[in-house]
Amino acid sequence: MVLRLGHRAARDKRISTHCALVARALGAETLIYTGQRDSEMEASVRKLSAQWGGKFRIEHAASWRKALKDFKGGKIHLTMYGLPVQQKISEIRKQKNLLIIIGGEKVPMEVYHAVDWNVSVTSQPHSEVAALAIFLYEFFGGKTPDFGKAERRIIPQKAGKRFA
Numbered sequence: 001m002v003l004r005l006g007h008r009a010a011r012d013k014r015i016s017t018h019c020a021l022v023a024r025a026l027g028a029e030t031l032i033y034t035g036q037r038d039s040e041m042e043a044s045v046r047k048l049s050a051q052w053g054g055k056f057r058i059e060h061a062a063s064w065r066k067a068l069k070d071f072k073g074g075k076i077h078l079t080m081y082g083l084p085v086q087q088k089i090s091e092i093r094k095q096k097n098l099l100i101i102i103g104g105e106k107v108p109m110e111v112y113h114a115v116d117w118n119v120s121v122t123s124q125p126h127s128e129v130a131a132l133a134i135f136l137y138e139f140f141g142g143k144t145p146d147f148g149k150a151e152r153r154i155i156p157q158k159a160g161k162r163f164a
Contacts, residue, residue, distance in 0.1 A: 019102060023142065032060070032067055034067065054147040065110075068099070077101045078131040079112070079119070080122060084123075086138075103130065
């Protein structure tokens with residue numbers, strides 16, 4: 001499960017949508033976002049999920065504090081200030097239930113203290129989309145989920161685009 005902090009509808013629509021798409025494509029089952037409720041973004045993600053398969057959910061939470069407090073399982077905050085993912089990934093994989101927290105606007109220091117791990121994919125400025133993609137790829141060992149019988153799927157080929 002991914003928790004996206006501080007969505008601002010006018011400013012973050014694309015970036016939050018990309019967080020949801022990366023989460024879905026690389027194996028997360030749910031993205032919960034906080035900040036402004038954005039029914040248009042939710043509908044877009046739900047439509048894509050219905051067409052491309054899988055059981056991905058997107059939800060809005062009024063309070064990130066409550067979402068973080070109520071979650072039962074390991075809590076990971078992806079931040080460039082954390083310990084390198086390569087050092088912590090084996091330990092994190094032992095958890096059965098995970099909440100991966102990604103920022104939007106400035107992340108409150110309270111988040112850094114409320115999690116089990118502050119993990120970085122690099123100690124350089126980068127986007128939450130990149131951090132989430134790299135973390136999930138590492139966590140699942142490069143394996144992607146089975147999306148079942150989707151309306152649409154890509155048929156890999158050397159050049160061009162082909163859908164089934």
